[in-house]
Amino acid sequence: MGAAGIGDDYYPTLGNGGYDVQHYDLDLFYDPDDNVLDAAVVITAMATQDLTAFNLDFTGFDIVDLRVGDLPATFERNAGELTITPAVPIASGERFDVTIAYAGNPTASSSPAFDRVAIGWREGPEGEQYIVAEPDAAHTWFPSNDHPLDKATFSFIVTVPDGYAVGATGEFLGIEPGQEIVETLTYAWEMTTPMAPYLATIVIGEGYQLVEDPVSSEAAGIPIRNFLPADLVADPPDALDDTGEMLTVLEEAFGPYPFDRYGITVVGGFPAALENQTFSVFGRVIVDSPFFEFVLVHELAHQWFGNSVSIAQWSDIWLNEGFATYSELLWIEHRQGRAVYDQVVADRRQAASTAGYAPPGLPPPTDLFNGGVYQLGGLLLADLRVEARGLDAGPQQVGGEPGEGRREDDVVDPALDE
């Protein structure tokens, strides 16, 4: 029997033991009129112990059919745990497929990590559907081993009524027309670099288009394509042009970009941003803010720290957020010079000294994305840079106004900037 958790102190039931997922194949039909998701998911896994039974994480929906290999399997559901007993036990080292067909209304969920914003499957004001699943909502839309310790490759085959477009994490493979009561379009996307389940997303919207950014693609040397609503296709936000340059600045600091493509999407109703692998999601309120440029570099930095290099425990979240916040400072230095960098570091240090943050390595489980995780984490890395390279980080006299760097408090609750 595989364990019901993967060993995370903050989330004892997230993830599972006894197997290692290799690939998720998500075949989804979404009907926007009735908000119904009809799904067939095939999970390919390798047993790491003998298994008479094993768990997946999964909430919501009705399970219509469940098979291990070709044989129907029995299953029980208890809270977020789906316990599967295959007809034939699985031997350690054996590769096996689990096929789960399910249907129902996808809904947003709340997380014990914060109470400010609903996560999971969300709907925007224009009817756009999107998923933001950090830290614990992947298993609210597909059955999964929902923990960053078990990464896998993904296929997304998403069918929607004609007129809707689908974006997803990874590479866009193509569209095929079809018929399923109404005329449909089936979008195929693929993520070939292993990905934590919480970073998987799809976005479904009317009038959305996948648009190449030639300036950024040229600068970055990889395709930069954004999946944007019609008004932003016609008039893209200015800072988006900087994506390629940001990528080269971060490569200089952190080494080669870890994936083969990048892009963002913009959705309504979400007061934050999330670094889904190769496909960051931005709430429109962030895009419209004067700080968009800094959130853009922050989410891009997560492709290195969070997505490629990942935490083993959610309590270590500062390793994701500290590097991403520090990257905002690197961009400020690149664009505005060393003196402004020094001033922004000094300002942030001053603000942090009176903020009463918890130590970033011990975030409260009910406030996982608190300001200390971001600000103290980022400042620690600025200090380590001084230690490592001898760069004097002390405040310097700056001519004119102090730095234009982002002060979290000015725009969004830092806890919402994931």
Ligand SMILES: [Zn+2]
């Ligand atoms: Zn972040």
